[in-house]
Amino acid sequence: MKFVDEAEIRVEAGDGGNGIATFRREKFIPMGGPDGGDGGDGGSVYLVAAENVNTLADFRYHSVHRAQRGQNGMARNCTGRKGEDCFVHVPPGTVVYEAETDEKIGDLTKAGERLLVAKGGFHGLGNTRFKSSVNRAPQQFTKGSPGEQRVLRLELMVIADVGLLGMPNAGKSSLIRAVSSARPKVADYPFTTLHPNLGVVKVDDLRSFVIADIPGVIEGAAEGAGLGLQFLRHLSRTGLLLHVIDVAPYESMEAPVEAAHKIIHELEQWSDELADKPRWLVLNKIDRLPENEVDGHCRRIVEELGWQGPVYIISALKKQGTQELMYAIMDYLEQQRQAQDE
Template sequence: MRFVDEAEIRVEAGDGGNGVATFRREKYIPMGGPDGGDGGDGGSVYLLAVENVNTLADFRYHSVHRAQRGQNGMGRNCTGKKGEDCIIPVPLGTIVYVAETGEKLGDLTHPGEKLLVAKGGFHGLGNTRFKSSVNRAPRQFSKGSPGEQRVLKLELKVIADVGLLGMPNAGKSSLIRAVSSARPKVADYPFTTLHPNLGVVRVDDLRSFVIADIPGVIEGAAEGAGLGLQFLKHLSRTGLLLHLIDVMPYESSETPVEAARKIIHEVEKWSDELAQKPRWLILNKIDRLPEDEVEEKCAEIVKELDWQGPVYQISALKKQGLDRLMYDIMQHLEQRRQLEAKQEKDDEDEQG
């Protein structure tokens, strides 16, 4: 299925059913009085976050979603049936905006999370509701109110713990294939990745994390060049970025350091928040270097970049250095989760 990360849909909640004005008409019961029932409430429209959907592609072909109208009231004080709600499954990580105003309605990040996006109309009242000591035979009734209608903009940001960042053909797809069951396209030419790929990395039976591969970023991506602008947003939810560098690029006039600096520049232009995320330098394709030159070449790259963070030397194709990298990532994420849990607890204690 084609990966789509933006879509517009129209949602229409059901109108409330009308109340009715009827009177009890039975043999031997004179002046039976009013017995008009209320209408039913209109159905509402909800978005539901589910795990088995990973794209917004379906909304390109099914863009209008309607809930059921409430049933009208009936005689004998019978209330109309409530309209059925319309529940729309969306991928985890879907952000919902009102298209006209840009107002953010919600962010669905947990399985089973539900968001009301259009409320059904309120039911109309039957004439029984208007009976009083001075109005024994009311003929008043009210109509149901209309349901909400609006156009929504849906934006998908994939949920992953780790994001891969790098120039085209830096080896991101090879890495995600080597450490997970994801199978993105791999070839000897750039731009083989055209949409984000997610893979689950299992460190052991009980510990795992999700890694995301996006299309390669090129110079000018922050202004819309290539696919970088379209997919850089998918890294905004990650807790760690792996910056992959090809230590021996084929047929390239750029040195690994020049390529790395371009990536860093584009990320900084795109988002300060993204630029400030923890980032590790991954020197890939060391299998192309003679063994006695690996340390010297890698040290030269690190020195020229003045890199202060963690550095790893790997070969995704030969699966060299990957075990240590994956275990260190798992440990980093666990420590981060512990800090976040502690912060949440401290915040709750302060509020309590």
């Protein structure tokens, strides 16, 4: 199914049921008094994060979600039935905004979490409620209040432990194919990845992590160029970024160091938080270089970048060096989780 990461929906909570004004009328009881019951509360609308949902695509065809209206009150002091709530299932990682004001309403990060987005109307009161010592036959009753209605903007931010970052055609899709069961499109032209792909990397039977292949970032992405503006935000949830660089680009493509500087610039332009995230350098496509030139070529790239962090040299296509990289990532993530628990 195609990944859709934005959607706009309308939610309408149910109105509260009306109270009624009735009087008890039975044989031999001529002055039975008021017995009008209250209405029922209107149903509310909730968004619920569900494990089996991974896209917002369905909301393009089903954009209005309504809860049930509360039932009106009845005679003999019978209260109307409460309207049924409406539960809208969304993927974990969905951020909810008020469309008109752009106010953030909530964030559903874990499966099972739910968020109230439209509260049902309050029930109306029957005339029994207004009975008193000085008003033994009240005629008044109240109507139920209307339920909330609003237009919401949903944004899905990919939840992954590791995000792949790089220029188009750097080999990110090949890497995720090499280390997981995800099968993103791979070809020798830019922008083969048009939507994020998630893959689960199983290091062994008991250890695994989630890796995300993000569409390639180009110069100007932070200002909206290419696909970067739409997908850079997905990287904000990851714990580690892998900066993938093509060490042997074709003549028509940018040199590795120049391409890397542009990516770093876009991260800094997007947010300081993203730029400060832990980032490892992954030099990919060494299979295109003569074996005796690989070390020297990669060393020059690292020196020209002035890179101080971890560096890994791989060939995603040949799965060369990928296993060592995955084990190192797993060890790093476990150390971070342990530090958070302490």
